[in-house]
Amino acid sequence: MFRFCSFFIVASFLRGRLLIETIKYYLVILGYTMETISLKMEQEFLNDIEKVMRRNRYTTKTEFIREAIKDKIKDLEKEEALLRMNKMYGASKRRTIDAELHKAGKKAFLELEKGVN
Secondary structure, eight states, rough: HHHHHHHHHHHHHHHHHHHHHHHHHHHHHHTTSSOOOOOOOOOHHHHHHHHHHHHHTOOOOOHHHHHHHHHHHHHHHHHHHHHHHHHHHHHSOOOOOOOHHHHHHHHEEEEEEEEOO
């Protein structure tokens, strides 16, 4: 009898937890935690989106568009970071030949050698 009661209590707890998780899920799906926006698109473009959705197993246009926007934001942030890094470190526009590189390497080695001695 005791085992049955503890099983019943555990099952009730898990069912209650599942219910809470389900409610949280539907709150998100129904938009209680998100702002709703409206988009107008050409029918041909929507047809293309639906084809891609089916091939990649997206269930809703909302899910597909939300992920596409997140990917675009990541790409733009990466591009901005590369531009900042390029400004910070610069990009050499001058071409250097092997002989000049060899000469610069020798010079650097000699300077390092002087510093050690």
